Amino acid sequence: MPKVLFNIWRTNSSGGEFQEYKTEITEGMVVLDAVHQIQAEHANDLAVRWNCKAGKCGSCSAEINGHPKLMCMTRMSDMPEGKPVTIQPMKAFPVIKDLVTDVSVNYKIKKRIKKFKPRPPDAPDGTWRMAQGDIDRVQEFRKCIECFLCQDVCHVLREHHLHEKFAGPRHMVYTAALEMHPLDTEDRTRDLKDGHGIGFCNITKCCTNVCPENIHITDNAIIPLKERVADRFYDPLMKLFRKFSK
Amino acid sequence: MAGQETHSYDVVVIGSGGAGLRAAIEAAAAGVSVAVICRSLLGKAHTVMAEGGVAAALSNVDERDNWKVHFTDTMRGGQYLNNARMAELHAKESPLRVRELEAWGAVFDRTDDGRILQRNFGGHKYPRLAHVGDRTGLEMIRTLQDYTIHQKVDIFQEYTIISLLKNDGRITGAFGYDREKGLFKIFHAKAVIIATGGMGRIYKISSNSWDCTGGGISLAYHAGASLIDMEFVQFHPTGMVWPPSVRGLLITEGVRGEGGVLRNNKGRRFMFDDIPDLYKGQTSTDEEEGWRYTQGDKNAKRPPELLTRDHVARCIMREIKEGRGSPHGGVFLDIAWIKEKISNAPEHIKRKLPSMYHQFKELAGVDITKEPMEVGPTTHYIMGGVQVDADSQMTTIPGLFAAGECAAGLHGSNRLGGNSLSDLLVFGKRAGEYAAKYSRETTHGKINEDEIKEISTWALAPFQRGSAGVAENPFQIQTDLQEEMQKLVGIVRLENELEEAIKKINALNERIERVSCGGNRGYNPGWHTAMELKHMITVAEAIARAAKERKESRGGHFREDFPQKSDAFGKINICIKKDPAGNMEVKQIPKPKIREDLQQIIDEMK
Ligand SMILES: Cc1cc2nc3c(=O)[nH]c(=O)nc-3n(C[C@H](O)[C@H](O)[C@H](O)COP(=O)(O)OP(=O)(O)OC[C@H]3O[C@@H](n4cnc5c(N)ncnc54)[C@H](O)[C@@H]3O)c2cc1C
Ligand code: SF4
Numbered sequence: 001m002p003k004v005l006f007n008i009w010r011t012n013s014s015g016g017e018f019q020e021y022k023t024e025i026t027e028g029m030v031v032l033d034a035v036h037q038i039q040a041e042h043a044n045d046l047a048v049r050w051n052c053k054a055g056k057c058g059s060c061s062a063e064i065n066g067h068p069k070l071m072c073m074t075r076m077s078d079m080p081e082g083k084p085v086t087i088q089p090m091k092a093f094p095v096i097k098d099l100v101t102d103v104s105v106n107y108k109i110k111k112r113i114k115k116f117k118p119r120p121p122d123a124p125d126g127t128w129r130m131a132q133g134d135i136d137r138v139q140e141f142r143k144c145i146e147c148f149l150c151q152d153v154c155h156v157l158r159e160h161h162l163h164e165k166f167a168g169p170r171h172m173v174y175t176a177a178l179e180m181h182p183l184d185t186e187d188r189t190r191d192l193k194d195g196h197g198i199g200f201c202n203i204t205k206c207c208t209n210v211c212p213e214n215i216h217i218t219d220n221a222i223i224p225l226k227e228r229v230a231d232r233f234y235d236p237l238m239k240l241f242r243k244f245s246k
Numbered sequence: 247m248a249g250q251e252t253h254s255y256d257v258v259v260i261g262s263g264g265a266g267l268r269a270a271i272e273a274a275a276a277g278v279s280v281a282v283i284c285r286s287l288l289g290k291a292h293t294v295m296a297e298g299g300v301a302a303a304l305s306n307v308d309e310r311d312n313w314k315v316h317f318t319d320t321m322r323g324g325q326y327l328n329n330a331r332m333a334e335l336h337a338k339e340s341p342l343r344v345r346e347l348e349a350w351g352a353v354f355d356r357t358d359d360g361r362i363l364q365r366n367f368g369g370h371k372y373p374r375l376a377h378v379g380d381r382t383g384l385e386m387i388r389t390l391q392d393y394t395i396h397q398k399v400d401i402f403q404e405y406t407i408i409s410l411l412k413n414d415g416r417i418t419g420a421f422g423y424d425r426e427k428g429l430f431k432i433f434h435a436k437a438v439i440i441a442t443g444g445m446g447r448i449y450k451i452s453s454n455s456w457d458c459t460g461g462g463i464s465l466a467y468h469a470g471a472s473l474i475d476m477e478f479v480q481f482h483p484t485g486m487v488w489p490p491s492v493r494g495l496l497i498t499e500g501v502r503g504e505g506g507v508l509r510n511n512k513g514r515r516f517m518f519d520d521i522p523d524l525y526k527g528q529t530s531t532d533e534e535e536g537w538r539y540t541q542g543d544k545n546a547k548r549p550p551e552l553l554t555r556d557h558v559a560r561c562i563m564r565e566i567k568e569g570r571g572s573p574h575g576g577v578f579l580d581i582a583w584i585k586e587k588i589s590n591a592p593e594h595i596k597r598k599l600p601s602m603y604h605q606f607k608e609l610a611g612v613d614i615t616k617e618p619m620e621v622g623p624t625t626h627y628i629m630g631g632v633q634v635d636a637d638s639q640m641t642t643i644p645g646l647f648a649a650g651e652c653a654a655g656l657h658g659s660n661r662l663g664g665n666s667l668s669d670l671l672v673f674g675k676r677a678g679e680y681a682a683k684y685s686r687e688t689t690h691g692k693i694n695e696d697e698i699k700e701i702s703t704w705a706l707a708p709f710q711r712g713s714a715g716v717a718e719n720p721f722q723i724q725t726d727l728q729e730e731m732q733k734l735v736g737i738v739r740l741e742n743e744l745e746e747a748i749k750k751i752n753a754l755n756e757r758i759e760r761v762s763c764g765g766n767r768g769y770n771p772g773w774h775t776a777m778e779l780k781h782m783i784t785v786a787e788a789i790a791r792a793a794k795e796r797k798e799s800r801g802g803h804f805r806e807d808f809p810q811k812s813d814a815f816g817k818i819n820i821c822i823k824k825d826p827a828g829n830m831e832v833k834q835i836p837k838p839k840i841r842e843d844l845q846q847i848i849d850e851m852k
């Protein structure tokens with residue numbers, strides 16, 4: 001079986017650099033397998049974050065040949081033949097060590113989003129009724145594994161570092177899941193506009209393109225949320241209507 | 247404390263899987279101070295991988311279901327070694343816990359009249375598993391996570407506990423390090439809840455995530471707590487077998503629940519060839535009837551593919567051994583065939599089993615709506631673990647609680663699918679409630695400085711050993727352990743192989759004295775593994791010793807040299823404890839008495 005050359009980002013006291021490793025690739029291997037093999041054979045202290053190795057936990061996000069991906073779902077057989085494979089940490093987040101980044105900002109942003117607030121139960125036994133057709137969309141959003149690849153690729157965060165002003169695609173998906181939840185009664189429209197900066201998104205769809213769960217982040221989450229914001233704050237007719245109906 | 251950060255809480259929860267988060271929520275609701283410590287990031291614990299569903303007798307789909315039926319199913323599945331009180335509490339409380347998740351924002355699949363939909367699963371008499379496609383675990387953990395972050399709970403992510411702290415026979419806290427910097431931390435606590443999950447990664451072929459090294463079971467053991475039922479490991483019948491790098495990855499039982507069938511290379515549905523007596527009355531002998539069952543016909547009996555996991559796994563092993571297996575050493579699991587029955591089969595399969603479709607497409611290049619999958623058994627779950635009181639989840643050490651997969655009792659010798667997620671909720675809640683109560687009635691114990699010094703020295707030793715000569719690579723030892731466990735303590739067990747396993751494990755134990763690591767303390771997987779090995783080896787030894795002690799076959803434990811069930815062993819649990827000299831002591835203890843009214847329920851539903 002062939003040996004493949006890897007260029008892996010290693011941090012050191014002066015920042016970091018790519019280091020070369022060679023390892024043997026066997027049938028069906030994914031990039032994370034190769035990283036583990038390198039770790040076991042050559043670099044015990046090579047830092048990599050992973051949990052499930054099944055594309056379910058969203059821990060192993062990195063940039064493979066420049067593309068934001070899950071290492072455990074990227075097959076070696078899909079890499080261009082005869083070329084080295086480059087692996088580096090996600091660019092939009094501070095590096096902790098080697099391939100591991102500090103994604104804690106995402107947990108902070110999420111906490112700022114108003115929590116789920118259900119209407120009173122529909123039935124005396126404390127349960128609710130919801131039609132499957134009414135929850136399909138929300139279930140799409142709830143597939144999110146919080147890999148933060150969409151946050152990584154979004155230029156507002158990646159190039160302009162506006163983490164404080166723009167909540168980012170993951171959190172738009174999260175907000176959409178709450179806003180479109182049939183039981184939810186909270187209103188997050190003003191927050192979307194002000195605190196979470198939905199206006200920063202200019203619908204480039206880069207986030208949608210990298211989502212390993214194939215969530216239609218832009219079309220299904222962000223655009224409908226933008227419409228809600230527009231209806232509320234920018235549509236003069238709606239404004240008038242609201243004034244009178246108060 | 248010199249040099250170490252100390253955090254002080256009433257209740258410290260180790261683990262942020264379903265059990266840990268549910269425990270933390272409950273303890274916080276009781277008004278005590280709570281910390282959750284987890285080795286991974288929040289929301290990424292192994293629970294995220296659960297697929298098929300959470301078992302609760304909501305009776306939304308079949309009104310004949312109730313807690314008594316669920317209770318009886320659980321006891322039968324565990325072949326009556328279960329702690330009946332736990333099985334009772336579990337069956338009674340799981341519907342409440344599932345509905346509560348809905349109130350916290352979970353979005354389960356729906357019935358036509360808008361209630362929570364339930365699906366069939368092995369060993370459950372009626373459709374009982376609330377689910378979200380095949381990503382129920384994700385739904386559960388995200389719901390608990392998003393709820394927890396708005397409660398008064400402090401969360402320490404990527405912190406690993408390496409020892410519990412004790413003084414004068416009671417728990418005083420836990421000791422560990424943060425992954426980022428590798429600095430030691432003391433968690434001073436009145437009560438500690440272990441919710442660290444399972445141990446699949448001590449085997450080579452496993453469905454479990456990185457996190458599942460049995461850490462908490464070993465922490466409890468070394469602190470002096472009793473373990474029970476460690477011989478009962480569940481091998482899930484359907485793991486992926488090809489390609490090699492994904493060997494063991496789970497294929498949810500939901501595939502069979504939706505009508506998937508098992509065939510050997512002759513095309514025969516071999517599950518019809520061996521139906522155990524205990525299940526004869528409720529299992530179909532007719533293919534057509536089996537199909538109708540999966541499609542919700544209440545008068546049909548279930549197909550033999552949905553027999554309990556231990557049995558299905560052994561039937562698959564038999565087919566493979568006798569030369570009727572698939573090309574890569576498994577058997578065939580076919581869901582594509584349902585196109586003979588329903589018109590939009592490919593769409594139906596993709597909607598019902600989205601992650602299975604995805605998983606095979608991405609990782610094996612197989613389209614499950616067109617071709618059969620190749621499957622074989624994989625290490626999946628441990629029924630055994632820390633012995634706990636049924637009501638409070640307190641271990642044999644005052645102030646130490648355990649809940650979730652690391653605790654034992656509910657499942658007896660074999661767990662039914664779906665009964666783990668419900669276990670996490672029911673007993674996670676109870677652990678949180680009783681730990682909070684306990685912490686209210688006590689004060690902080692005193693931290694023993696000598697204990698801290700001893701653990702720190704042990705933890706840092708791998709750095710001191712250098713890499714010369716006899717030094718051992720931690721990853722190599724881990725691989726060796728996984729190979730031995732797979733070979734010698736797997737699905738089919740034998741006295742002499744178990745003896746050999748114990749010898750091999752002891753030899754590994756000596757090797758870890760020489761394990762070394764390079765680099766520095768910051769996010770260093772080599773060092774982390776070096777420390778983890780002790781816990782993995784402890785758990786491996788407990789499994790091997792318990793398996794050697796139980797000279798019969800029951801549930802997840804199959805002894806080729808004692809293939810039958812024995813009445814004598816049906817009355818005991820095997821209990822493992824550290825003796826004063828530090829050796830592993832193995833004892834047979836009488837299983838807890840079954841209350842008369844519960845026994846009556848079992849007898850009535852036989
Ligand atoms: C692929 C798969 C599918 C499954 N599907 C189902 C299903 O459909 N239905 C069902 O009922 N069950 C299912 N199960 C079983 C079920 O998922 C697990 O039993 C359950 O999730 C265990 O939850 P837990 O809370 O006990 O532990 P886990 O979710 O494993 O969490 C353990 C936590 O402890 C932490 N931890 C561990 N050790 C330490 C330490 N030393 N220091 C600090 N933190 C530590 C980890 O970081 C983690 O946060 C499935 C299992 C697998 C493998
Ligand atoms: S569509 Fe919006 S959120 Fe997505 S990457 Fe582009 S700017 Fe960012």
Ligand code: SF4
Nearest residue numbers: 144145147148150211
């Ligand atoms: S929306 Fe998609 S890309 Fe973004 S965090 Fe979730 S799963 Fe990852």
Ligand code: FES
Nearest residue numbers: 052053058060072
């Ligand atoms: S390790 Fe879980 S998504 Fe890759």
